[in-house]
Amino acid sequence: MIDPTILRLTVRQLLGQRRSIVMVLFALLPVLLAVLYALENDSSDAQGWTAKVALGGLVIGLVLPFTALVFGTAALGQEFEDGTAVYLLAKPIPRATIVFSKLVVAWAATTAVVVVSAALTGAIGLSGEPGEGIIAGFVAAAVVGSLVYCAAFLWLSIATSRALIVGLLYVFIWQGVVVSLFSGVRYFSISQYALGIAKAFITAPDDIFDPRLNVAPAVLFAVLVTVGATWLSVRALQRWEIGEAT
Amino acid sequence: MTQESPAVEVDHVSRWYGNIVAVNDISFALNGGITGLLGPNGAGKSTLLHMLAGFLRPSAGGVRVLGEPAWQNPAMYRRIGLVQERESVYPFLSGYEFVLDSARLHHIAEPEKAALKAIHMVELESAMSRATGGYSKGMKQRIKIAAALVHEPQVLLLDEPFNGADPRQRLQLMDMLRAMAKEGRTVVFSSHILEEVERLADDVLVIVAGRLAASGDFHEIRKLMTDRPHSFFLRASDNRRLAASLVADASVYGVELAGDDLRVSTSEFASFTQAVAGVARRAGVSIYEIRPTDESLESVFSYLVKR
Numbered sequence: 416m417i418d419p420t421i422l423r424l425t426v427r428q429l430l431g432q433r434r435s436i437v438m439v440l441f442a443l444l445p446v447l448l449a450v451l452y453a454l455e456n457d458s459s460d461a462q463g464w465t466a467k468v469a470l471g472g473l474v475i476g477l478v479l480p481f482t483a484l485v486f487g488t489a490a491l492g493q494e495f496e497d498g499t500a501v502y503l504l505a506k507p508i509p510r511a512t513i514v515f516s517k518l519v520v521a522w523a524a525t526t527a528v529v530v531v532s533a534a535l536t537g538a539i540g541l542s543g544e545p546g547e548g549i550i551a552g553f554v555a556a557a558v559v560g561s562l563v564y565c566a567a568f569l570w571l572s573i574a575t576s577r578a579l580i581v582g583l584l585y586v587f588i589w590q591g592v593v594v595s596l597f598s599g600v601r602y603f604s605i606s607q608y609a610l611g612i613a614k615a616f617i618t619a620p621d622d623i624f625d626p627r628l629n630v631a632p633a634v635l636f637a638v639l640v641t642v643g644a645t646w647l648s649v650r651a652l653q654r655w656e657i658g659e660a661t
Numbered sequence: 662m663t664q665e666s667p668a669v670e671v672d673h674v675s676r677w678y679g680n681i682v683a684v685n686d687i688s689f690a691l692n693g694g695i696t697g698l699l700g701p702n703g704a705g706k707s708t709l710l711h712m713l714a715g716f717l718r719p720s721a722g723g724v725r726v727l728g729e730p731a732w733q734n735p736a737m738y739r740r741i742g743l744v745q746e747r748e749s750v751y752p753f754l755s756g757y758e759f760v761l762d763s764a765r766l767h768h769i770a771e772p773e774k775a776a777l778k779a780i781h782m783v784e785l786e787s788a789m790s791r792a793t794g795g796y797s798k799g800m801k802q803r804i805k806i807a808a809a810l811v812h813e814p815q816v817l818l819l820d821e822p823f824n825g826a827d828p829r830q831r832l833q834l835m836d837m838l839r840a841m842a843k844e845g846r847t848v849v850f851s852s853h854i855l856e857e858v859e860r861l862a863d864d865v866l867v868i869v870a871g872r873l874a875a876s877g878d879f880h881e882i883r884k885l886m887t888d889r890p891h892s893f894f895l896r897a898s899d900n901r902r903l904a905a906s907l908v909a910d911a912s913v914y915g916v917e918l919a920g921d922d923l924r925v926s927t928s929e930f931a932s933f934t935q936a937v938a939g940v941a942r943r944a945g946v947s948i949y950e951i952r953p954t955d956e957s958l959e960s961v962f963s964y965l966v967k968r
Contacts, residue, residue, distance in 0.1 A: 654718075
């Protein structure tokens with residue numbers, strides 16, 4: 416189900432991109448803010464600030480979707496853009512194997528960046544305060560959220576040549592505006608799934624961290640979106656047609 | 662593939678994009694040997710080649726390669742190779758890695774050996790350790806060909822394979838393709854350059870405006886192209902006297918005098934070009950200029966379509 420040659424090719428492809436370095440720098444932003452927070456403030460609300468603002472808002476709300484968007488769309492979308500997709504597709508490899516291999520690399524790359532960002536931000540933000548599962552919760556949220564986002568953005572990169580724009584609209588407009596205005600659509604927000612999963616590990620009271628989705632629906636929807644997007648990716652790749660410009 | 666199945670079978674295939682018809686009701690069957698897909702740019706050659714390679718779904722009709730449907734059939738790539746026109750290589754891979762990964766993706770036993778053999782076939786050993794990102798256009802073309810034939814495919818499809826290759830590389834690639842054809846493989850390549858097809862192809866498919874304008878033995882079609890009505894522009898010391906003399910020549914069927922211009926229509930290109938100097942000499946006329954007026958490839962193709 417996973418092809419080692421595709422794994423290796425994709426890793427080298429992602430590592431060689433300038434945008435990967437930009438994403439790493441971007442992921443350090445919450446860490447920097449946590450350092451400033453730790454230096455400037457007393458620790459009376461360290462738990463609340465770390466969970467809601469630094470980890471929930473910045474890491475899960477911004478760093479996670481943008482990193483996943485970059486790696487998820489580049490893992491295969493880059494090859495559609497530069498024409499190397501045909502090199503890969505003109506091989507007797509089941510399309511599912513290509514999708515799974517690409518997804519694994521995008522997921523691993525996103526997880527590596529976001530988990531480090533979450534762990535460092537959490538550790539510095541809490542500054543010796545009791546963690547009450549906050550760091551573990553957001554690390555788990557980063558791992559699961561990375562998978563769901565990457566699956567969705569990988570599908571987007573096969574389905575449309577404007578995956579980055581559509582992804583940005585989803586993150587900014589849908590998750591940033593629509594979900595905050597209309598509570599009912601929280602079931603269609605991947606960030607909300609990640610936050611719901613984080614809550615499963617956090618023992619701090621609700622005034623510290625209270626996500627909009629409970630754990631059970633968060634897990635259920637995360638699984639549904641991951642499986643659904645992966646299935647759609649395989650199907651789209653099976654029906655993929657070379658473009659005039661390809 | 663059964664004994665009866667042609668290597669490539671195209672049955673009433675059309676492909677359209679919205680209102681634009683790229684390929685219009687084309688049928689043909691190919692077996693071993695080299696077939697040239699000839700036509701002007703935008704004629705539909707790449708669309709047809711991509712349908713043969715399973716990368717485009719025919720809007721109507723069917724394509725079978727080695728007895729199997731081409732569309733949605735990745736298993737077919739065990740026995741076919743595709744070289745597309747676009748310069749698409751992974752720039753961070755060396756030439757050797759590029760071909761080796763192709764061999765690995767085909768799950769070939771001893772991929773290293775197969776990669777070296779394919780690189781040797783395109784004579785790129787000296788540059789195989791360099792990153793393909795730094796290759797010239799011709800080198801990229803050759804490394805792509807090596808990657809496409811590393812698994813020794815029965816059918817090789819090439820889209821404008823000689824673009825960017827210098828004359829020596831062109832000859833070398835032609836020799837290689839001829840050798841593959843001799844082994845009984847089917848090689849289909851597209852080109853908009855008549856001379857390339859003339860030098861390499863046993864059979865030719867002429868595609869014009871999405872339609873199959875002519876197909877079959879190249880020399881028969883070349884004769885059709887040569888013997889079509891031609892028009893020449895002439896300028897001589899006495900156009901009127903030359904016109905009167907040319908009318909008497911059997912190869913000429915029309916003469917038009919307009920001001921200082923003399924236009925002559927002939928149905929036999931070779932006979933006319935051989936006769937015209939003698940006719941002028943006998944008439945005591947000096948020819949200052951003579952040139953064909955419609956020698957563009959497009960006009961040749963248009964003629965074939967009208968027939």
